[in-house]
Amino acid sequence: MSVSRVFVANRGEIAGRVIRACRALGVETVIGVSEADRDSLPARQADRAVCIGPATAKHSYLDMKAVVAAAVGTGCDALHPGYGFLAESASLAQLCADHGVTFVGPTPEQIHRMGNKLEARLLARQLGLPILSGSEKVGSAAEALSVADRVGLPLMMKAASGGGGRGMKIVRDRNEIASQFTSAAAEARSAFGDDTLYLERYISNARHVEVQVLGDRFGHVIHLGERDCSLQRRHQKVIEEAPAPGLDPALRNAIREAALTLARGMNYQSAGTVEFIVDADTDTFFFLEMNTRIQVEHPVTEAVTGIDLVQEQLRIARGETLRYRQEDISLTGHAIECRITAEKPHEDFRPDPGRIDRWDPPQGQGIRLDSHCFAGYEIPIFYDSLLAKLIVHESDRDAAIRRMSQALADFRIEGVGTTLPFLAHAIQDEAFGAGRVNTNLVAQLIAEMTAQPKAGA
Amino acid sequence: MSVSRVFVANRGEIAGRVIRACRALGVETVIGVSEADRDSLPARQADRAVCIGPATAKHSYLDMKAVVAAAVGTGCDALHPGYGFLAESASLAQLCADHGVTFVGPTPEQIHRMGNKLEARLLARQLGLPILSGSEKVGSAAEALSVADRVGLPLMMKAASGGGGRGMKIVRDRNEIASQFTSAAAEARSAFGDDTLYLERYISNARHVEVQVLGDRFGHVIHLGERDCSLQRRHQKVIEEAPAPGLDPALRNAIREAALTLARGMNYQSAGTVEFIVDADTDTFFFLEMNTRIQVEHPVTEAVTGIDLVQEQLRIARGETLRYRQEDISLTGHAIECRITAEKPHEDFRPDPGRIDRWDPPQGQGIRLDSHCFAGYEIPIFYDSLLAKLIVHESDRDAAIRRMSQALADFRIEGVGTTLPFLAHAIQDEAFGAGRVNTNLVAQLIAEMTAQPKAGA
Amino acid sequence: MFSGTEPWSDGVTDNEGSLTEREVQRIVGLIEALERSSFDGLEVEIDGLKLTLGRGGTAGSSAASLSPNVRLPSQSAAPPAKTAAPQAAPPTAPAKAPAAKPQGAAQPGALEVRAPLRGIFYGRADPSSPPFVTLGAKVSAISTIGLVEVMKVFNAVPAGHEGEVVEICAEDGQAVEAGQVLLRIASGKASA
Amino acid sequence: MFSGTEPWSDGVTDNEGSLTEREVQRIVGLIEALERSSFDGLEVEIDGLKLTLGRGGTAGSSAASLSPNVRLPSQSAAPPAKTAAPQAAPPTAPAKAPAAKPQGAAQPGALEVRAPLRGIFYGRADPSSPPFVTLGAKVSAISTIGLVEVMKVFNAVPAGHEGEVVEICAEDGQAVEAGQVLLRIASGKASA
Secondary structure, three states: OOOOEEEEOOOHHHHHHHHHHHHHOOOEEEEEEEHHHOOOHHHHHOOEEEEEEOOOHHHOOOOHHHHHHHHHHOOOOEEEOOOOOOOOOHHHHHHHHHOOOEEOOOOHHHHHHHHOHHHHHHHHHHOOOOEOOEOOOEOOHHHHHHHHHHHOOOEEEEEEEEEOOEEEEEEOOHHHHHHHHHHHHHHHHHHHOOOOEEEEEOOOOEEEEEEEEEEOOOOOEEEEEEEEEEEEEOOEEEEEEEOOOOOOHHHHHHHHHHHHHHHHHOOOOEEEEEEEEEEOOOOEEEEEEEEOOOOOOHHHHHHHHOOOHHHHHHHHHOOOOOOOOHHHOOOOOEEEEEEEEOEEHHHOOEEOOEEOOEEEOOOOOOEEEEEOOOOOOEEOOOOOOEEEEEEEEEOOHHHHHHHHHHHHHHOEEEOOOOOHHHHHHHHOOHHHHOOOOOOOHHHHHHHHHHHOOOOOO | OOOOEEEEOOOHHHHHHHHHHHHHOOOEEEEEEEHHHOOOHHHHHOOEEEEEEOOOHHHOOOOHHHHHHHHHHOOOOEEEOOOOOOOOOHHHHHHHHHOOOEEOOOOHHHHHHHHOHHHHHHHHHHOOOOEOOEOOOEOOHHHHHHHHHHHOOOEEEEEOOOEOOEOOEEEOOHHHHHHHHHHHHHHHHHHHOOOOEEEEEOOOOEEEEEEEEEEOOOOOEEEEEEEEEEEEEOOEEEEEEEOOOOOOHHHHHHHHHHHHHHHHHOOOOEEEEEEEEEEOOOOEEEEEEEEOOOOOOHHHHHHHHOOOHHHHHHHHHOOOOOOOOHHHOOOOOEEEEEEEEOEEHHHOOEEOOEEOOEEEOOOOOOEEEEEOOOOOOEEOOOOOOEEEEEEEEEOOHHHHHHHHHHHHHHOEEEOOOOOHHHHHHHHOOHHHHOOOOOOOHHHHHHHHHHHOOOOOO | OEOOEOOOOOHHHHOOOOOOHHHHHHHHHHHHHHHHOOOOEEEEEEOOEEEEEOEOOHHHHHHOOOOOOOOOOOOOOOOOHHHHHHHOOOOOOHHHOOOOOOOOOOOOOOEEEEOOOOEEEEOEOOOOOOEOOOOOOEEOOOOEEEEEEEOOEEEEEEOOEOEEEEEEOOOOOEEEOOOOEEEEEEOOOEOO | OOOOOOOOOOHHHOOOOOOOHHHHHHHHHHHHHHHHOOOOEEEEEEOOEEEEEEOOOHHHHHHOOOOOOOEOOOOOOOOOHHHHHHHHOOOOOHHHOOOOOOOOOOOOOOEEEEOOOOEEEEOEOOOOOOEOOOOOOEEOOOOEEEEEEEOOEEEEEEOOEOEEEEEEOOOOOEEEOOOOEEEEEEOOOEOO
């Protein structure tokens, strides 16, 4: 469990984030880069960069054998998977173990168990967590129909091997169940190699609330409060914040306890996130899934707790006991994160790769920017469109919103289209300001924004 | 006293800082730039940029008439002078008033009174502040000799119109007083147009402690705690922090109260800084001077108080009453600022202008960077060498030092030599870490650093 | 003999904006001015743009070691500057590439289906599926002939014409530029 | 014959920007002006603009030693381009300009005092003071002949030679490059 040289099996901002955490702990880093990322900022930041394959992720960042071979070949004794790519691959964790490389994350069993959403749902139910009524598995369109009759419509049809918002369909009409089942199964087979589907009650006025947990190898598990990630576009988070605004104290507490129950129930180790859906009409909550990795939005939790989550991951991985007990955790102020992506909001969020001609990030008190971009950077077409995470931390939510609004206005990016105009619109929205967030808000905001005349330049 | 369009009469990072504060308050900005700064970052950030003269500061940033004419000509109703250049020119404040432009700062009388260090010393004494024993004015070498005999050696010989560390000479030897007097008077005449000198007792184990004050037009004056700026090279600050470490509580309180007494005694308005010297051997303190402008190191106070000082300057200038009473001010955690300059520490801090080829600032929690630099920026030879102010804010001083150490290590600047290596050395110094700071520490640190083999690359 | 090159000095400048029509005209103006003169060479650099004009192969030889992009006129027996110059227009950043010129020998009457944007071309929905189209297949205007993936977003490419597939120009998994010809369709009437 | 040079090795600074109508006119004007002149080569750099114009290889040979300001090479009978071209490599960012070659007609035996670094030259301590040296003044090796200010730091320039000032080449307040000749001293013996 020595962690003295870490292989960074990722790219983009999270690769830089992992490198910084390693350096803070005096740990060397080697990054595996694709041919497209040879000159990337993380490639310069790491102590060493090795090329693990061509630009296409399938043959580089997703090529488990190439990744582990590079880690072993460069003398790394640990590997950090970041998020995305192979971060939730139990096979990668196992392959690392087989080669004597410490995987910075939970055990292969834990990853595998939470990776199958049906198994996760089952464990949660066994541990007494509230889950949405629905099926454990539907094997045919007829079975789907009978679930619909029992639970009622609308329903959410999900892929058991999906997760993170991928492979989801809302079922609203009984007559369309058969065709939706067929296409969802085909899509799931194609995307995840597993066509197992299940159905859950669909909540229309829903908030997405998730709890950050940390566990060590000795059975200690704590939570670091929750985040609200209700602002989503096509099930992808856009704006996240901590703590969740306007939650009833009893409900907030129950959600945090539920997360602890699940994490403790599986002796979870490393950083993880237990995701819940909150029915804002009834103030009830339900377990959705658990992510067994660092999340994109982890900085908002870092801001309010003052704890460096990636450093804690590394400490846990090298066998330390948790440095905090639950009573050591206190939350200060309010933090918001905006994901800035290379997409054109006025053109249906069309991806817009290209060269960043100008990159003048906002400056000042209470602002954090996690990014791998710089003026002159050529954004590859091969990977996702995340350019930067802009995080603000203030004494309260109103101040945080003002700070974010200002920071977004100060941010100048030229050369590629970005979501800055949309984020600036969203952060000033009245419903958002009042904490009336739900998972449909972004769609409304987009509709509003595109109805307005486009802002100059 | 309307402040709806502000003329930014400065350049570099402070120009960007003022522009951000204006934008946060919904105030337009026009920046006056020299020919060398036409394409600078602040020139892009402001709503409008106008050229006020050639590169040489004397004919642009220091040309009072050109500055005010440009402000009036672009319809500005206010002017922010930043720091340096004309920031402490009572004539500029008066010229603004004469043209109906609100000067964002104190009154011309207040600037004038504190600008003459002998007058400031006199007022401080009248108000009961402790001042260093010495002369009010020395008119001849013979007079200087008699002061030396009365007060004892060593003495500090200062120019009445100097300040900010300029025009100071330590007198250690009675035999050299005459020649030092002659050359100091000549230098003062040349640099400040005024050869008035005075003498003060020289304190060898000295700390520089300064108190941030805010006053409005209605006689309200508060302090925002103190900063320690003992780490200086040739009387120029290098590292600053807030609060001052390891001050006896009674001493800390007495210093803050002394600052309030002076500021209240003159009905001070706007942001200002009262500077003191602390004799670390005796735990006594003495008034040095007052700076009637925003300071370079203001961000450390912003970090621990959560108050935006430049925005408060603008609010005061437009006639608002102070938004805080003294009891509203509380200090949280510890903040440190490092000034990164384009100087080669291993070559006696030789200025090293040129093109910045690479500019990868540190990222992460608790880090703030105020800077006008970017990759590709050509640093002009005409102005000072400040590239960036790196500020960290943490729960306590040890954590802040660790964060700063890490942030300095993560900062990559190529193309010009910078003080990053020296700062990285200084921040890890044992005496600094223990809070044993004084105004001689930097010289020791430089000696240590240059004795070591130079770090690679 | 004239040999013009646009050595956008290094990789970084390579990637920047494109040469507009007007700029080309202006450059032609420069070339003609030089042509009228008795000089052998001209070099201009303005911000991102560098222009090197030469005679007797000298400019070409110095430029050969430069930018990987934009090398134009290596046409050896090229006519004087007048004709060479307009072709000098090309470069443009990869990400913003305009429609590329047809590649390969166009069949008479064949209609081209071009990539709507830069990305990775896929000729089938997933590796286990059959290709969207094969040589000789009949397509309608709304038939999907492939996908172009950019930043994890997939864009279906419609045939745009009715007819028969006579040539497939892009391979499955290949990176394509915006405007690059993906396949050609014979006969049928064009629509949309 | 023309010989191309690329004295702008790091193009990163050169962000976008286009060739304006006026700039073209200016360049054409320069070409025509040079055509009418008796010079063989021209190089211009003003702000973002660099222009190299030459005949018979002069531009190339002169470019090797150029610092970034306007310079009209007076060398006439230069060698052919083949040898000049490789020299074309040179470059250097303006801020890091190497020592400039002596300017003007050197007097036989005159010793040069050069600027130790890039900055602003001052011939007197302050506007009210007399100049450090005047024409005909006798100096010793340690005499201060002027100051060069860079980023608010003043550097005294010693004469470095003993002798008599025979030429003052830099004006008070003028920006000078590192290595630029500030004045010339006749006879005396060199020291330091």
